[in-house]
Amino acid sequence: MADDCEGEGAVELGVDLLSLLDSTLSEEVIRTAWLAATRHRFDPADWGMTIRGWLRQLATLYPAHPGGKAHSYRPESSSTIDEEELCESVIREIHTSARELTHAMADSGADAPLPEHVPEALERIVRESDGELGFRLWLRVLKTYRVPVAKDQYDRLMVLDTRLRYPGPLVYDGLNVRWPQIDTTRRDATGDFGFSELTSWFTGHWHDHTATETVRQAAANDDTAQTPGSAAALLLQDTVRLLESPLSPDTITTLWLAASDRGFSIDRAGIDARSWLETITEVCRERLREVAPSYAQVMPPLRxxxxxxxxxxxxxxxxxxxxxxxxxxxxxxxxxxxxxxxxxxxxxxxxxxxxxxxxxxxxxxxxxxxxxxxxxxxxxxxxxxxxxxxxxxxxxxxxxx
The missing domain is CATH 1.10.472 (Cyclin A; domain 1)
Structure with a gap:
């Protein structure tokens, strides 16, 4: 892990180690959080070490970056949330999940730590060490024990993700979200969607894949705020409406060529416009069978x-x-x-x-x-x-x- 990003992982690890070692947190609190986050797969006590002793050994190998507490992906100058607000937000979320977390840990069969002590230990780390580190440890515990997270809480976590300027999937990857049923009337995506969004996939350099593969990628490109399968359902809805409309094939061809900047010239390739739409619908249905087999398409009223x-x-x-x-x-x-x-x-x-x-x-x-x-x-x-x-x-x- 320390070798990640050409050694940047070692710098990040050093920052976290210093945050814990410089705190007044007890051995019990740090050990409880560590064992919960790792599902008790490694306990320094089994090797004759205290948790602080082990952290000090790591700190000699990975010293903190001189002069700064901030993480490389979240420089303090660019963060849009201060430490006090962050800590209070994280603690609210810990309280929200505390009951689900203790139940999940109790049902897991792990012999340590005591489930009811874990939320308190994580809250202490947030308050007495570093709010951002406490947030990441809490996320790791949620993921380790597959604790269900409601959609409204997930949305709040993703707001924190944005404000902390986290990279990629740090929050959502591996999180057990209780997704609502797919609903094409709910607009959760932050950008374009449906048929109009598909056309953008064919603008520019897409030729590393076939046209059908590109549609498949677009149909699977759910926004992080969307129930899995939503992108395919929205694309299917638009495409079926076009397919069943009275528009002429020439009009549909013009639409496709104009919106895609002639990125895929179906007219020059001898592809009938409605045949192309049928290909798109089949790809969408294939995606939905895979991730949302119970989904039944219902056309909402037109606006x-x-x-x-x-x-x-x-x-x-x-x-x-x-x-x-x-x-x-x-x-x-x-x-x-x-x-x-x-x-x-x-x-x-x-x-x-x-x-x-x-x-x-x-x-x-x-x-x-x-x-x-x-x-x-x-x-x-x-x-x-x-x-x-x-x-x-x-x-x-x-x-x-």
Whole structure:
């Protein structure tokens, strides 16, 4: 572990060791937390050492980085949460899980430590050593004993994950979350989703995989806030609506080529538009059979009240697309033709999908936007329940006056 990241792991270990050794924590408290986190797989006492004695031996091998307590992935200058707030937040979560934790430990058959002492030991580490270290130890205990975590608590943990600027899956990997049933009306993803999100997978360098493999990756790309299988269910819903719609094959082809920036030219490959949609639906169903076999697709009502507002945005931007095209100079799709296809989606398929495809087109064409346009797009996205980063991707297109 100390060799991780070219030795950065040793630095991080040294910081944690110093936090514990410099604290007033008792032998019993540190040993209780250690044995819980490791499921009693290694106890220094079995080798004639006290826990502090063992930590001191490690500290001689991995001294703390001079002059700082902060971890490399969370420099104090960039953290968005102070120590007092962090400690109180972590302690609240320890209290929330204390009953479930003691039950899980008691049922595990482990002979030490006493389950009821573990939440108290972890809380002491948070208060008397380091809140962030206590948080990680508590997460490790939850994962070690597969303690169930409710979705609302998981969401709070992921807020802490963001505020602590943790890398990758430090919080969610291995956590036993009680996921709710898949619900395509619930908007948990922070960014794009469904058919519009799939088109972005085919923009740029995707050719290391086949087209079907790329769809498979997109269908499995659940946001960390989503019930596993949600990405596939949302993509399936959009695709089925397009497949069963009265749109012509040419219109569907135009939609795909425009939103994907002609990244996968189904027309040049001789692939019928509806055959391509059927391929997508089969991949989604395959994913759902794997991770959510009990899922039964139910089409929610269309958000018809958004038809007018979305059409207005398409009409407002269409004159700006007259001199723009997707894939200019090579089987290009004129901007107005793409806008017309998206207008048909709004009126004949689903205004929500039509709006998401419009946002994709604006990105593909890199169309300069005014502050007023961007503000309207954000408002409409908020009304539709989009995640915080969905519309904000357009911010780079706003003209600086």
């Amino acid at each position: 018809a009240d958004f038809t007018g507002p979305v059409l207005q945005e398409i009409h407002d931007v269409t004159p700006l697309l007259v001199d723009r095209a997707v894939s200019p100079g090579w089987h290009e799709i004129p901007g107005p033709a793409a806008a017309e296809a998206m207008e048909q989606v709004v009126t004949r398929v689903d205004p929500d999908l039509g709006y998401r495809l419009l946002l994709r087109l604006l990105q593909v064409l890199a169309l300069p936007l005014t502050e007023q346009q961007y503000a309207r797009y954000r408002t409409l996205g908020e009304q539709l329940g989009y995640g915080e980063f969905h519309v904000s991707e357009l911010e780079l297109l706003v003209r600086q006056v």
